[in-house]
Amino acid sequence: MKRVIIKSAAVCLFLGISVILNSCSNTANKEETKETVYASDVIPFFDDWNLILGDGSNVGHANNFENEDFFYTVNDGKTNWVVFKSPNGGDTHGTSNNTRTELAQVKKWYPATADDKLTATLKVMNVSATGDARVAASHAVVVGQIHSADAHENEPLKIFYKKFPGQTKGSVFWHYEINTAGDDNSKRWDYSSAVWGNDFSVVGAEENSYPEEPKDGIELGEEFSYEIVVKDGIMNLKFTSEGHETKTFTKNLIASEFTTTADIPKQTQELFVPIGQDGVERKNAYTGEGCFFKLGCYNQTNGKSPEVNKNWCSGAETHGGDIQKQYADENYAEVWFKTASMSISDASVSNQGYFEKND
Template sequence: MKKSLFIVVLILSIVSCKNNSKSTSIEKIVSKKEAKYPSDIMPFMDEWKILLGDGTRKENLLKYKKEDFFYVENDGVDDWVVYKTPNSGITSKNSSNTRTELHQKQYWIPEVGGKLTGTLKVQHVSTTGDATKASSYSVVIGQIHSDEGHENEPLKIYYKKFPGHTKGSVFWNYEINTKGNNIGRFDYSTAVWGHNFSVVGDSANSYPKEPENGIALGEEFSYEVNVENGIMYLTFTSENHKTMQFTKSLVKSEFATRKDIPEQVLKTYANREKGGGIEREIAYAGELQYFKQGAYNQANFKSTKSEVYGGDISKQYANGSFAEVWFKKATLLSKTK
């Protein structure tokens, strides 16, 4: 009897060891899957540095990730690089907007140019804010930024969706490179799908009509920014939308006199000190530029009155005060003369 009992216990121990071995193997597989880094998905990460929404700065992005800000997710089909940032955090010295955003290391001038592409889906924009403020409920997903002069931005690509709407808008803004005092700078906005930057609510809690040809959260689309010989060429594509293309000179201004200021600008900046300037005739010619890509959250408390829960990031994430953008593919091309 004792011998039989010993044999049963021995068999159970062997089975248990095998099960534990299988469990350990499964855990190793899961750990290996979770260990993916953004640089595994997009090998061009060695050409960028990053600023995260909690103020973290990182120069070397190879095999780097940070939970809740910059990491990899799989949607059941593809791996995506996630850029996530709250409405309020620690940001750069010249901005009130938080970001988890790549910053190109190599600079270039418009006359030489460069090329940036991205295939993405916006998963979330802030659900808190003031609908009369143009930056509310929006995130910038790609930029060209100047590193000289006024350090203005010849390109900002936006996604914006009002609360309660199914579809949001994709548009791009051009900021003038102001002649003289930069207090008069303004953005001119062009719609891609949906509304442009100037379409806002009639009151803090009322929203304009939902765009019929807009882009929903989680809907994939792509952009291509190609600057060559001083000209910026933009292409936007989406499976269920018309391909949209635009051309804009970065070396010859369209806004060099008072009469050139568009009606859209006069309306958008009517109650602001900013927005009355003109641009230097050569725009951004000769100025060093660089690309940016990721989630540059525009819904800060200062300009949009969004709820930021005293700056507590976990509370912002739990209550909708954040932006989250997923990129599946992206490329960067640096050009030479």
Template sequence: MPKTNSKTIALILAVTLCTACSGSGSDSSGSGSSSTPTSSSSSAASSNACLASGRLVVSAVSDDGSHDGHAPENAVDSSFDRDSRWSSLGDGKILHLDMGTQATISEVKTSWLDADTRTAFYEVESSADNDNWSTLVANGQSNSTELFAVDSFDPVEARYVRIIGRGNSENTWNSLLEVEIHGCNGIEPISAQPSGAPLASTLDPGLPPSDNFDLSRWYISIPTDEDGNGRADNIKENELNDGYEQPDFFYTGADGGLVFRVGPTGFKTSTNTSYTRVELREMLRAGNTSISTQGVNRNNWVFGSAPASDRAAAGGVDGNMRATLAVNRVSTTGEAYQIGRVIVGQIHANDDEPIRLYYRKLPGNTNGSLYFAHELNGGDDIWHELIGSRSNSAPNPSDGVALNEQFSYEIDVEGNMLSVFIYRVGKETVSKTIDISSSGYDEGGQYMYFKAGAYNQNNSGEEDDYTQVTFYALEHSHQ
């Protein structure tokens, strides 16, 4: 069976929202009326800005009818390739963006061709009705050191945004690689579809994991030691994506899901690790073993806040991982502080973890909690609760996630903003965004990779105790 992205997508995402936006923004009823415009690369101007702003979907894009063959849709295709740009010659050329419905916007990001050698000049305007326009950015300039020039402003209600090109410091060409609109509210909320016909039709219980999921950019750690090196075995990309399964730890379930099963004991990935895992590790090299697994190279990615040299050397910039899964079983024996907890997704850096996403269900509770740790580079963990409590004596969370209940998570990083979203059918999205600008991951030499699976956080349980997690969708992407 051919591997396609449709096998790994079970999430329907309309737009990333924040839930704490306030203020109605400026009046956009007449041309030129607006809140005070900001200059390029400014920060949010007031406390009522969207603090957890997410990228909004552009449903249609057009220009003023003149371009050199580099069409307007190139500016919203998530590609930073030189040939994937919108180019139009002349002062005042317009790129027109339609979000399809009215939303609160608070930030526009633009990435311009050759921003390291020349400065692009532009303006940004918004409109609710495509007739009356307000100025958001009056004197925008491209940023020579960052991937995006970021223009933030007081929240404003709009459906349409237009970028007005004013040429660049060398000539009157307007060459835009990518544009993103960020904001919140007013758009159909994010929803998850972790079960039902679309998913059931793509997962075949009679096939090995790699025929249901694209595993070409992952390897997996198994708590066995077949090569006798004293550490857990790592099954590399090509072997993993060629039908590999292990009946005790990693296999296709009766419903076609991807099963990760791990006990309290077994071989570990390193001497610094206390717990066993059956866990996928992102490998952007996709089987090209001439590329090292470690370092700022084409196998790993960096944050958008990393130095320009690291962004150029890495396999990706910023990252997004989405998964649909169910926790089938957690540990029930052992030390009280370890019982019932498992890590189901994380970002790993050189030595530390910018995020570890936990599920935990205590023996006396019917539902489990979800929370995450943000580990400072070379420092301590900072904990953030999403659903329920991480306490060793937590009461049953009424809005918690039960065993075998499918849910979806999304981990997203843009620059120094780290966001986590939890999606469940028929329930409100739960999200948390944190600023990690002081966490030390924007230093040179820091590289990242995603991990997903079952990282058992109990090494004190009885020998026959175990944790099991089943994934129904998994995808990862980078700029």
């Protein structure tokens, strides 16, 4: 697997005053050159994003940039890919418990007036080898998001890939997180919808036992694509992958369907209500809040004890935050992107306030 393109030049070696009897007069004294293929050469849209690395740092626009631990390119013999890589444990960005190597949009838009779109084609190459199988977030990574920049900073969309150890196929599913009514956001919860395979709620019966492998799942290294369109308050999602059924979904982002306790879905009652996350949503959902896209590798597996939160705290191996040890025994997430595109509405505005709060 190549991370760079090499252009070789013949070099003549001189030993004392003697010239090695190889005719290389046309290339004498030429140094070997190394040309790096940057992510911005593969997907030229980095002016629209800030790049957050797996050590919590914000490097800004990622034009002509690489980092050997978190963000670089590879060539699989046919195609250049942009690699996003993030360990189970380390410094995190903002208030999250999880590390990420992820692009965050530098502008925000408002769902009610939006006409914004994000597309991507990718393949997940690794998810954490460890984690409590009873914890829904174990062995998972988020590869695309819509995030609110305002108020609670909740997430109307997270696109997940999850695969249990020893299994060939994993699941792709997406989440809607309620925009909690009132000032107490601790009662927020997610609702998960399966795309291929299972949703978030399918977990192991014991710490190291796993549910049945999904028959219609996606393998590590198998390409799939997503398309997110938000227009006039409605989010439309489309998921495609060769050999799999195309799936589409629609969600209203400006009028909630979860405004009373009676509206809480059975899935949420089983997953979140038992741990006190039993809130309801504002009637107008994400109306009036600036939202923005994210894309990359947001590792959902962490080293926090499941006793803290049985849905989000995996108890996985982190080697005390030692990144190289985590990489050596597959305690990380890695996602490769082949293509991506974004269109931004004229009504979008600067998202600098979000970064000032979270960097």
